[in-house]
Amino acid sequence: xxxxxxxxxxxxxxxxxxxxxxxxxxxxxxxxxxxxxxxxxxxxxxxxxxxxxxxxxxxxxxxxxxxxxxxxxxxxxxxxxxxxxxxxxxxxxxxxxxxxxxxxxxxxxxxxxxxxxxxxxxxxxxxxxxxxxxxxxxxxxxxxxxxxxxxxxxxxxxxxxxxxxxxxxxxxxxxxxxxxxxxxxxxxxxxxx
Amino acid sequence: xxxxxxxxxxxxxxxxxxxxxxxxxxxxxxxxxxxxxxxxxxxxxxxxxxxxxxxxxxxxxxxxxxxxxxxxxxxxxxxxxxxxxxxxxxxxxxxxxxxxxxxxxxxxxxxxxxxxxxxxxxxxxxxxxxxxxxxxxxxxxxxxxxxxxxxxxxxxxxxxxxxxxxxxxxxxxxxxxxxxxxxxxxxxxxxxxxxxxxxxxxxxxxxxxxxxxxxxxxxxxxxxxxxxxxxxxxxxxxxxxxxxxxxxxxxxxxxxxxxxxxxxxxxxxxxxxxxxxxxxxxxxxxxxxxxxxxxxxxxxxxxxxxxxxxxxxxxxxxxxxxxxxxxxxxxxxxxxxxxxxxxxxxxxxxxx
Numbered sequence: 077x078x079x080x081x082x083x084x085x086x087x088x089x090x091x092x093x094x095x096x097x098x099x100x101x102x103x104x105x106x107x108x109x110x111x112x113x114x115x116x117x118x119x120x121x122x123x124x125x126x127x128x129x130x131x132x133x134x135x136x137x138x139x140x141x142x143x144x145x146x147x148x149x150x151x152x153x154x155x156x157x158x159x160x161x162x163x164x165x166x167x168x169x170x171x172x173x174x175x176x177x178x179x180x181x182x183x184x185x186x187x188x189x190x191x192x193x194x195x196x197x198x199x200x201x202x203x204x205x206x207x208x209x210x211x212x213x214x215x216x217x218x219x220x221x222x223x224x225x226x227x228x229x230x231x232x233x234x235x236x237x238x239x240x241x242x243x244x245x246x247x248x249x250x251x252x253x254x255x256x257x258x259x260x261x262x263x264x265x266x267x268x269x
Numbered sequence: 270x271x272x273x274x275x276x277x278x279x280x281x282x283x284x285x286x287x288x289x290x291x292x293x294x295x296x297x298x299x300x301x302x303x304x305x306x307x308x309x310x311x312x313x314x315x316x317x318x319x320x321x322x323x324x325x326x327x328x329x330x331x332x333x334x335x336x337x338x339x340x341x342x343x344x345x346x347x348x349x350x351x352x353x354x355x356x357x358x359x360x361x362x363x364x365x366x367x368x369x370x371x372x373x374x375x376x377x378x379x380x381x382x383x384x385x386x387x388x389x390x391x392x393x394x395x396x397x398x399x400x401x402x403x404x405x406x407x408x409x410x411x412x413x414x415x416x417x418x419x420x421x422x423x424x425x426x427x428x429x430x431x432x433x434x435x436x437x438x439x440x441x442x443x444x445x446x447x448x449x450x451x452x453x454x455x456x457x458x459x460x461x462x463x464x465x466x467x468x469x470x471x472x473x474x475x476x477x478x479x480x481x482x483x484x485x486x487x488x489x490x491x492x493x494x495x496x497x498x499x500x501x502x503x504x505x506x507x508x509x510x511x512x513x514x515x516x517x518x519x520x521x522x523x524x525x526x527x528x529x530x531x532x533x534x535x536x537x538x539x540x541x542x543x544x545x546x547x548x549x550x551x552x553x554x555x556x557x558x559x560x561x562x563x564x565x566x567x568x569x570x571x572x573x574x575x576x577x578x579x580x581x582x583x584x585x586x587x588x589x590x591x592x593x594x595x596x597x598x599x600x601x602x603x604x605x606x607x608x609x610x611x612x613x614x615x616x617x618x619x620x621x
Binding site: 114117121122123126158159160162209210211213233237238240 | 434552554
């Protein structure tokens with residue numbers, strides 16, 4: 077978990093390129109590769125988390141807010157539903173921000189609180205992270221209460237262990253890894269690279 | 270020829286010796302279904318040892334499995350440290366907001382005294398009562414969260430990973446305090462009558478931390494901790510993968526390894542090579558929507574993969590079956606073991 081080397085590599089990649097180009101040519105492929113590695117059992121979650129955090133810091137230091145806004149044409153947010161297991165949400169949040177997307181972090185919410193925030197903010201793409209099966213099942217309640225224009229993207233252990241669960245709870249997409257989250261954000265946000 | 274009927278304990282001990290007992294042992298790890306049996310909320314059910322004892326005994330009478338659980342819920346350890354837990358109607362009691370808010374608090378952290386925690390004492394009472402009821406017929410399984418894995422509840426997973434990578438001194442200080450508590454808690458359960466201790470260690474899984482870090486962290490901690498626990502142990506990575514670290518796990522002194530549904534049971538059995546008994550790996554999350562026919566098929570498949578030669582206990586992949594799994598599925602698993610788990614498994618060759 078070498079921040080300094082990561083920064084050196086980033087500086088090298090940025091020479092003669094715009095920040096957006098550097099992110100697209102270096103950070104995005106690296107994060108996708110690390111995320112895919114986890115899906116295949118080749119990378120540990122701790123590595124995905126630290127990579128996301130380091131990249132997020134690097135990108136934050138070089139990317140003006142205006143570029144993020146331009147990139148995310150649809151309004152996005154992320155939440156952990158009901159329990160206190162926030163790691164999955166933290167990883168996806170970091171990885172998406174490191175990929176140049178902007179999204180609101182709702183922290184931990186129950187269904188009622190989540191629906192209120194989504195409606196207030198006019199969220200169009202909502203990433204929901206869960207670790208416990210009961211929380212994953214509760215996504216169906218959120219789906220019932222939310223306008224169908226809000227696309228729900230779910231992720232977390234229950235969805236990885238039961239491949240049918242995301243459809244059962246009425247989600248629009250399911251991400252198995254941070255790499256999937258980037259791909260889905262690109263597909264749904266209308267502003268991806 | 271059918272072998273003479275063994276007691277559950279004899280069955281389990283035989284398979285732990287990597288020999289074939291009368292049939293494949295079944296550990297149906299049902300913690301929450303007892304509340305359903307008694308018509309109680311989880312909060313009521315877990316408030317009194319008597320309820321848990323009654324629930325466990327009724328569940329065993331119904332499903333004829335081969336263990337009783339002294340384990341209430343994982344976050345009970347957090348209560349001993351002064352943390353909060355959250356009850357819900359449809360799932361396990363969860364740990365609440367982490368009680369270590371800043372890493373600096375670790376410097377003054379002291380391990381709780383087991384006897385001073387009303388909740389832990391309730392678990393010990395349940396184990397004592399179970400032991401009084403079943404004697405040496407049925408193994409009673411106690412449980413601890415490993416020193417390496419407890420901080421996920423103590424401080425939150427993200428903050429814990431930050432600590433692990435960025436403040437190694439405080440990380441090791443936390444490990445020392447947690448080891449002390451883990452040993453105390455495990456030995457108190459053994460003294461109360463538990464036959465063995467389930468050592469839940471998901472953070473050691475290569476799914477969570479890199480396998481190359483296991484020898485200097487999870488392995489070293491488990492080796493030290495298990496050496497001080499005065500009874501047999503079963504290591505469970507709670508749905509995390511194990512294959513890249515099986516050889517090291519076998520050297521921690523544990524006897525049983527819980528296997529993830531993400532890994533192939535036959536491959537894990539081969540990797541354990543008579544050193545570890547394999548426990549697993551029916552997919553508990555999917556189990557919720559299995560038909561009885563599918564439950565039978567998958568239990569049969571698991572027996573075919575890992576049953577021959579002993580060294581195998583059929584169980585779920587996580588160490589706790591979700592509350593949403595219906596009775597008919599649990600019954601189908603139980604019946605599948607009775608039907609397909611009788612040794613010798615002469616049907617297995619034709620199944621292949």
